[in-house]
Amino acid sequence: MAAQREEDLDDPATVESIVRGILRQVTGRNDDDIDAGRELKDMGVDSLMNIHMMRKAEQAFGVEMSIRALSQTKTAGGPLTIRWFVDQILALRRGVGGDPEATQESADVAVVAERVEHDAASLASHQALLGARIPIETSTITLSSGARIEVLCAGTGAPLVLLCPIMASIPVWVCQIEAFWRDHRVIALNYPGYGRSTDTPAAMSPGALARLLAVVLDALGVHEAVHLVGWSMGGMIAQEFGLSWPQRVRSIALVSTTSHLEEADTIANMEDLFRGLREDLERDTPEPAMVARRKRALDMSRREAGPERSFGYMAEVLRFDVRQRIRGLRPPTLVVQGLEDTLAAPRHGRYMWQEIPGAEHHGFAACGHFAPLHVPSAFNELLRDFVRRCSSSDPPDQ
Structure with missing residues (x-):
């Protein structure tokens, strides 16, 4: 992946292009098979691949992600897509990503x-x-x-x-x-x-x-x-x-x-951790x-x-x-x-x-x-x- 100027890393089109490249690396898909609005799971991305994509994104964009912070931004039932990844990266670049130390309420079942x-x-x-x-x-x-x-x-x-x-x-x-x-x-x-x-x-x-x-x-x-x-x-x-x-x-x-x-x-x-789990499998x-x-x-x-x-x-x-x-x-x-x-x-x-x-x-x-x-x-x-x-x-x- 070619090196990018620092200011380009705040441009949505550039970020999407880099994320597409990461997805190609992780899945082996051609760019023609990648749709920015399509759910990642429908393009063969499982949970372990997601972690790998996130790590590559950290390295490419100079940001730090955490599972807890990302889970705060992931609304239930909403699609996990390239566009979602781009939004999270841009937010982190602006310094407005989720707070990993914040307490997030979990769902409950006060139901019958x-x-x-x-x-x-x-x-x-x-x-x-x-x-x-x-x-x-x-x-x-x-x-x-x-x-x-x-x-x-x-x-x-x-x-x-x-x-x-x-x-x-x-x-x-x-x-x-x-x-x-x-x-x-x-x-x-x-x-x-x-x-x-x-x-x-x-x-x-x-x-x-x-x-x-x-x-x-x-x-x-x-x-x-x-x-x-x-x-x-x-x-x-x-x-x-x-x-x-x-x-x-x-x-x-x-x-x-x-x-x-x-x-x-x-x-x-x-x-x-997940690399170890894959080796276990x-x-x-x-x-x-x-x-x-x-x-x-x-x-x-x-x-x-x-x-x-x-x-x-x-x-x-x-x-x-x-x-x-x-x-x-x-x-x-x-x-x-x-x-x-x-x-x-x-x-x-x-x-x-x-x-x-x-x-x-x-x-x-x-x-x-x-x-x-x-x-x-x-x-x-x-x-x-x-x-x-x-x-x-x-x-x-x-």
């Missing part, structure tokens, strides 16, 4: 479920991945706020709730849905803005998502204590749910997560038979968990901190981590294990952030044993 409806389109989509032999039901839960939440249920038995990582949707749990539906009522939902769940005016914090989970369980008629499995951001939601509604939780498995991330909110740092799995299925699940999940909402969720993840409350987590807890995790590093798992009363701990060697997909058989065996032992003990007081 108004109706639960069968969702045929969702069913067809998930059956294409899981196959017709698994008896799944897909529903859309409409809230009194007007928002709609996509939910998948499979099987019958004690409820097992699967909470997705950030930038992921229900298909990321394909190996666990397949493994547990015969013995459990497996429940998974897509967070607002992901899959067929509609967006909210602002991103929801893990605490707000825990309250949403309570609404969803009520709508599904789940009043008994559940087994919670929370992966990454899902583990943060599980901690909040267990702290707020311990009587509704039979057990908690905290997978590749933390009570506080302790990461600097800089794009350079985020790029390093691309590492060889010890279960070769799962390679094709894992790729299909991840491709579907990436399409459903677009970058336009992920900025807000990433900002909430950076804010999350329950270290002062974590000792109050009473349900039986299993902490699971990959010992080569570059995001939720092993020290995070050890901290939770030491702080949560009676917690158990297991680390998978030669494994990163994606144990449920990377070593599904070993992960499922570990989880099955833990859930079985917790099921045989006395349930929490209702």
